[in-house]
Amino acid sequence: MVTDLRKCVTCHACTVACSAEWGVPAGQGRTHVRTTPLAGTFPDLMSSPMVEQCNHCEHPPCLEACPSGATFKDVAGVVQVDKDVCIGCGFCVDACPYDARFIHSLNRKVDKCDFCAPRRARGEQPACVATCTAHAKYFGDLEDRDSDVYRMVFRDGARRMETHSVAVGPNVFYLGKPEHLDLALTNFPPHPPRLLTAGQTLQKVVRPLLIGMVAATFLGQAIAFFAQIRKGEEEHDD
């Protein structure tokens, strides 16, 4: 997906369309439109809009953080959530550098943009793309050389919103003047992937302990078992 920030008029039509399409509760959203504070000195002031959503990253940190395997990447590279497998632990919400995930306040499971998978299955464009009043959003196959997104990314220089420290390969690209894009990135930078304290406890304490405990018991028994075999059959009270 490519968002042309030069065209965005911050009308929020995309967020409204998205929320209406997917029944997102009030106060939550799969996509957000933000505006940076003014920068520079009068009269050379500037500001930039920023449209945020799931970036369907090349190396999504949310996927690793998911303990139940509800988050997966489909064949097209779109990061999806299987609601029937999600347990609502929130590990992925904290892991996402772009804060694109949230716990749906009604079903208490994780929710996020899936590039409108059901609409795409019907051959339609994602709701935000179809609704954008300024035609600032483009969706297509980055591997198709005839597509708009291919042209924007590889010829017009649409870029990823990533920093040196957080580069997970987001697949939503932005077009705009370099200074505007820099301003947006400085104001809304991705944070390094985090793992909740519960997740860290699970990874660094409980998992090694569990494997160690089971392995030690197993090993102890293997030793006892071989000692028993060496001793051979004996008479017992049966």
Place this chain on the structure above:
Amino acid sequence: MTSVIPSAPVPLSYEEAAVMGQRSMKKHHVAIMIVHWFNAATWILEVTTGVALITSRLFSVAPAWFSALVTGVFGSRANLLTFHVALGCLWIALLLPYAIFGFRNYLRAEMLNFFEEDDRRWLVIRLKLILKRTTEALPPQDAYNAGQKAFALVVWAMVPLVAASGLVMAFQLVSTAVVGWAVVVHFMAVGAVVAGLLVHVYMGAVFPEEKPAFFSMITGNVNELFAYRHHFKWWRKVKLEEQAREQADQPKVGAPGAP
């Protein structure tokens, strides 16, 4: 005439042992046996499906092919989770009444009396015997030996945690943070039980000296010789009760029919 019941194990003659080996004693109620095997089947299925559900590199405890295999059997991860949750709920529904109403009958206070001197010594000597570091005799035990009691304590402590954390995760109870911690608790509690289960299964199915204990979970009975040698305190209690009953049944002197 009633025989004298010894207060501590005494060496048995060959004939005595042969006779006792033929006599059986009732060890388990049929309800316990059904619950035991239902529980065993549940644990095998729940651990298999549970392990297969964890695919993240950060948390997984089994290789990826195992997860793929189990998921393949169930058709999809959603089916896998549905099965895991449904069986877990059935398990809670059936075990909860057992835990509440069976407490007086089955989970006897004698099992909680874990820190007896005999039990402590039994654990130490049992371990030394396996490691061939002693030839000492094991101290007399009650209906359940110290190893079984230790495992029971682990299970009693962990099973409520497994059930509660499972319900929290399955139905997103309380809050997101609580669900997150429930994952940790579920892992830890199941791990502790599984480590104990390995010993339990080994002792029951492989360890030759406990073979009658394994079959007692199928027939409900153990032979008296095994009871005498492995669970002397229990054997003595049963014998004393039998004796008391017999004496009560004897007609009183002077009553009609009395000698």
